[in-house]
Amino acid sequence: MTRSEIRDPLPVALDPRLRRALTIVALAATLVVITLGTLYFAGGTLGAFDNHAEPLAGPRPPWHDFAVLIDFCGEPIGSTILTAGAVAACLVAHRVRMAVLTVLGVGLSVAATALLKPLVGRTIHGVYLSFPSGHTAFATALALLLALLAIDVLRLGTRTAAIVLVAMVLPAGAAMGWTEVVVSAHYPTDTVGGFCTALAVVPATAWLMGRVRIPRR
Structure with a gap:
């Protein structure tokens, strides 16, 4: 078998038209995470912005029930179910x-938040490590990956693809971020950190996968 006969038998994980835009987004998101993480590591605070966490905590029904439901989606059982569903959708679509990117992207995004929390050392209620939010990172990563799947399967144009990405990723990240604040699990900037962590990790993971070539006979 010659080198010319070696081909990647699987479709690419990331639409080439989106690589540049997502690379810029990933770099900007990384900068946000580093900036906030450094601020909190040094004992700083954003003051009034994060103080909004207290008035939002403890919403009345039905908003409380709605928040609990969304929060469950980021818990181990809920996130496993949703990730498995997304993987199944990829396989049904022959992607x-x-x-593989879905499993790695979601897993590494959550793992990154778990590694950053003890490094940054920010706590909420004086006990729980809070920056960045793993729940928000999960929701953002999953929404981003589902958007990429839809763009690939539907063969959307660049402009439409950008609209789909924004329409899926922002609401998912915002909804989970709102939930984590109202259930008093995170400060607002914790959720911003989780959102940006996913935006940094998923494109980086896709780029690394794009470097891998799988030979076949």
């Missing part, structure tokens, strides 16, 4: 590499 095997996207299925």
Whole structure:
């Protein structure tokens, strides 16, 4: 078998038209996470902005029930179910590499928040490590990956693809971020950090996967 006969048998994990835009987004998101993480590591605070966490905590029904439901989606059981559903959708659409990216993208986004929390050392209620929010990172990463799947399957144009990305990722991240604040699990900037962590990790993971070539006979 010659080198010319070696091909990647799986479709690419990331639409080439989106690579530049997502790279810029990933770099900007990384800068936000580093800036906020450094601020809190040094003992700083954003003061009034994060103080909004207290008035929002403890919403009345039905908003409380709605928040609890969204929060469950970021818990181990809920997130596993949703991730498995997304992987199944990728496989049904014959996007095997996207299925792998979904598992890695979601897993690494949450893992990154788990690694950053003890490094930054920010706590809420004086006990729980809070920056960045793992729940928000999960929701953002999953929405981003589902948007990429839809763009690939539907063969959307660049402009439409950008609209789909914004329409899926922002509401998902905002909804989970709002939930984490109202249930008093995180400060607002914790959720911003989680949102940006996912935006940094998923494109980076896709780029690394794009460097991998799988030979076949």
